[in-house]
Every structure is written in C-alpha cells, then in structure tokens.
Amino acid sequence: MEAPRRDGGRVRELAGGQAPYAAILGCADSRVPPEILFDEGLGDLFTVRVAGNVASPEEIASLEYAVGVLGSKVILVLGHTSCGAVTAAVEGKAVPGQISALFQHITPAVPAGADIQTAVEANARHQTKILTTSSPVIREAIEAGTVEVRPAVYSLESGEVTLLG
Numbered sequence: 001m002e003a004p005r006r007d008g009g010r011v012r013e014l015a016g017g018q019a020p021y022a023a024i025l026g027c028a029d030s031r032v033p034p035e036i037l038f039d040e041g042l043g044d045l046f047t048v049r050v051a052g053n054v055a056s057p058e059e060i061a062s063l064e065y066a067v068g069v070l071g072s073k074v075i076l077v078l079g080h081t082s083c084g085a086v087t088a089a090v091e092g093k094a095v096p097g098q099i100s101a102l103f104q105h106i107t108p109a110v111p112a113g114a115d116i117q118t119a120v121e122a123n124a125r126h127q128t129k130i131l132t133t134s135s136p137v138i139r140e141a142i143e144a145g146t147v148e149v150r151p152a153v154y155s156l157e158s159g160e161v162t163l164l165g
C-alpha cells in the first residue's frame with residue numbers, strides 16, 4: 001500500500017474537474033472500500049456503493065454519469081465473500097426497517113439452493129447484466145468499445161479480487 005495521489009497537490013489538481021479511469025459498483029460493507037483495496041487516490045475511481053452492490057435506478061444513473069460524462073473506461077461490479085446483504089436476501093428472514101427493499105434486486109440473481117459464495121458470484125454477474133442491458137448509455141458505450149463492464153469478487157479472507165468470466 002502506497003496511498004498515492006492523496007496529498008494537497010492532488011486536491012488542487014482536481015478542483016477544476018475529474019476524469020476517473022474506472023467506475024466501481026461496490027458494496028457498502030466497511031471492509032471493501034475500493035480506493036483502499038486498489039490503492040488508488042483522489043480522482044482515480046468513481047465509486048458507487050450500496051449494500052449488495054445492486055444496480056437499482058439511482059446506481060445506474062450514477063454509473064451513466066461516470067461513463068457518459070466523465071469518460072470512465074471500465075465499470076467493475078465488485079461483490080465480496082460473506083456479503084451480508086446477499087446472505088440476508090438468500091435466507092429471506094425478517095429484517096428491520098427498509099433493508100428488505102434490497103432483496104428484490106438480489107433474489108432474481110440467485111439460483112435456488114445456492115450457497116453464499118455461489119450467490120455472491122451470481123449476484124455480481126446479474127448486476128453486471130442489468131447494467132449492460134437496461135442502460136442505453138452504457139450499452140452504447142460497450143458497442144462503441146469505449147467501456148468494458150466486468151463482474152468480480154473480493155475475498156475478505158485473502159484481500160484478492162477475482163474477475164469473473
């Protein structure tokens with residue numbers, strides 16, 4: 001870990017604008033902040049985080065801004081092992097407040113009887129598919145070859161990110 005591009009010079013450099021090379025749709029889990037996982041600095045990553053890394057309309061809108069306005073070249077849909085949101089959606093138990101609002105975005109992704117690791121991977125793939133099929137902005141950028149959208153899973157145990165096929 002080198003913690004690059006986080007000094008005052010970088011702050012001043014970015015004051016007039018941003019051009020993050022990648023966008024991340026990641027989970028809100030405190031153990032998976034993309035800027036730290038990938039050892040990047042200010043202005044490098046356009047990070048959208050929500051429990052279960054779901055591609056609901058507000059997340060799609062944010063990622064459309066990254067791709068269509070800021071010119072990000074990659075969207076990484078980053079799930080992680082032992083994800084609490086995926087686990088809760090799979091188990092389907094009662095949860096407080098509005099937490100269950102997330103489930104509608106996750107349960108369609110998960111095969112019946114899947115274990116949590118399989119469900120996490122299926123969810124990352126599903127959210128990737130939602131992004132690439134429901135957003136004209138992102139779909140057109142893929143067709144033009146200006147952006148690539150890939151699912152991946154971060155291991156809480158090893159600290160490694162594995163791209164999914």
Ligand SMILES: [Zn+2]
Nearest residue numbers: 027029083084
């Ligand atoms: Zn999670």
